[in-house]
Amino acid sequence: MDPYEIEFIGENRIISIIPNFSYDKIYLICGEFGPFRAGLPLNVPLWLAIMLKQKQKCRIVPPDWMEMDNLENLKEEEKRSRFFTKMPNAHYMVEAKLILGAAGDDIPNSAEIKTIIKDIWDIRMSKLRTSMDALMKSGGSYGRLDHLTMMEINSVKPLLPAAMDDLLRIQMMAKKPAPASLNNSTFSQSGNSQNV
Amino acid sequence: MDLEDDIEFSNDEEEITADTVLKTLQSAWQNERLAPEILPHRNDMVECMLGQIQHMERNINKLPKTDLRASIHKMELSRIKFIICNYLKTRLNKIEKYCIPILNEEKQRIDSGTNYLTPSEYKYAQEYLLNLESHLKTVVLNKVPNNMQTFEMSKMAVYPNLQTHVFLQANETVNGVVLEDIFGDQDEEIDLEEGSQHILQYKPIADLVKNGKVQLI
Numbered sequence: 001m002d003p004y005e006i007e008f009i010g011e012n013r014i015i016s017i018i019p020n021f022s023y024d025k026i027y028l029i030c031g032e033f034g035p036f037r038a039g040l041p042l043n044v045p046l047w048l049a050i051m052l053k054q055k056q057k058c059r060i061v062p063p064d065w066m067e068m069d070n071l072e073n074l075k076e077e078e079k080r081s082r083f084f085t086k087m088p089n090a091h092y093m094v095e096a097k098l099i100l101g102a103a104g105d106d107i108p109n110s111a112e113i114k115t116i117i118k119d120i121w122d123i124r125m126s127k128l129r130t131s132m133d134a135l136m137k138s139g140g141s142y143g144r145l146d147h148l149t150m151m152e153i154n155s156v157k158p159l160l161p162a163a164m165d166d167l168l169r170i171q172m173m174a175k176k177p178a179p180a181s182l183n184n185s186t187f188s189q190s191g192n193s194q195n196v
Numbered sequence: 197m198d199l200e201d202d203i204e205f206s207n208d209e210e211e212i213t214a215d216t217v218l219k220t221l222q223s224a225w226q227n228e229r230l231a232p233e234i235l236p237h238r239n240d241m242v243e244c245m246l247g248q249i250q251h252m253e254r255n256i257n258k259l260p261k262t263d264l265r266a267s268i269h270k271m272e273l274s275r276i277k278f279i280i281c282n283y284l285k286t287r288l289n290k291i292e293k294y295c296i297p298i299l300n301e302e303k304q305r306i307d308s309g310t311n312y313l314t315p316s317e318y319k320y321a322q323e324y325l326l327n328l329e330s331h332l333k334t335v336v337l338n339k340v341p342n343n344m345q346t347f348e349m350s351k352m353a354v355y356p357n358l359q360t361h362v363f364l365q366a367n368e369t370v371n372g373v374v375l376e377d378i379f380g381d382q383d384e385e386i387d388l389e390e391g392s393q394h395i396l397q398y399k400p401i402a403d404l405v406k407n408g409k410v411q412l413i
Binding site for chain 1: 214215218222226229230245248252264265267268269271272273275276278282357359360361362363375384386392393394395396397413
């Protein structure tokens with residue numbers, strides 16, 4: 001899938017906004033939202049929040065996980081752990097990008113937050129590359145990747161599945177006794193690794 | 197004006213389903229995008245959603261153009277239409293690409309009442325194949341020596357690669373998924389815990405995708 005499609009899926013997440021207008025409840029197909037009261041926070045889907053923000057009809061309340069302290073902890077933990085840590089939000093990158101892009105002025109320290117989220121992303125991507133390398137070297141055809149977000153998974157497509165397909169094809173050609181480790185490997189850094 | 201009531205009413209009536217229908221549709225779209233083969237159609241969901249969209253559009257037209265609600269509703273409808281269009285297009289692409297095996301398998305499935313294609317998709321597939329054949333005949337086959345003129349369906353067939361690797365998330369715990377060892381002697385069993393994510397071959401989990409126990413990601 002294309003990154004914009006992942007973004008599209010991420011846009012369904014619910015976040016909090018403070019509208020500057022008052023309106024009755026609105027009944028959407030994906031649920032009912034409101035009533036809108038000027039100055040009082042309420043929950044809406046991200047796409048609606050961005051749209052209202054662009055029309056300058058609301059302020060976006062930064063989600064809890066997007067606070068500097070929480071992000072610092074997250075980054076430290078991500079650095080310390082061999083495994084992927086569970087992210088506070090399954091679409092953290094999408095949410096951060098959209099909120100910081102459309103509503104940077106609503107978020108205190110938006111520049112620092114942007115940098116630290118990018119750092120977390122970079123640490124995770126480098127772990128992902130190392131695990132992919134290990135998986136391919138062990139000739140595995142199965143891996144477990146708990147806690148990876150959709151955007152992260154999508155970023156290794158089509159490379160990883162295609163490489164595994166090719167490896168399988170080569171193995172089928174060779175058809176000679178397999179090393180004992182075949183199919184046994186898991187993503188060494190993903191979640192609890194005893195899965196097979 | 198009874199507009200407010202109208203919108204409210206339509207939603208109350210469908211309240212139990214509208215949101216669920218949308219979610220089902222979205223996961224069907226995601227699976228269809230990511231699975232190598234064609235999946236059983238969810239025409240019930242598509243039809244239901246199209247009805248809902250029409251109803252909404254009629255109501256939006258009654259609103260003044262500048263009304264904020266109108267633009268919000270329009271935006272939501274565009275998002276849903278995108279999912280439906282993309283879903284149907286993805287299916288048509290697969291039907292064109294794997295036309296011959298899909299038709300062959302579909303004939304058996306229709307007999308047992310477990311068809312994957314909607315009647316119109318089936319018709320489209322048949323016509324596509326006929327057109328392909330007549331096109332090849334007029335352009336090439338009729339102009340080559342007699343012994344090379346036959347249209348050999350089996351040699352034209354393109355099959356989806358079911359052994360390709362896919363990413364998935366388990367919607368519920370599934371125990372004992374057998375990963376076939378290509379050398380045939382050391383099959384492995386794995387358990388998919390609810391919420392866990394994996395990369396593995398499509399073939400052993402194809403049925404789990406079709407019955408909704410796992411979601412492709």
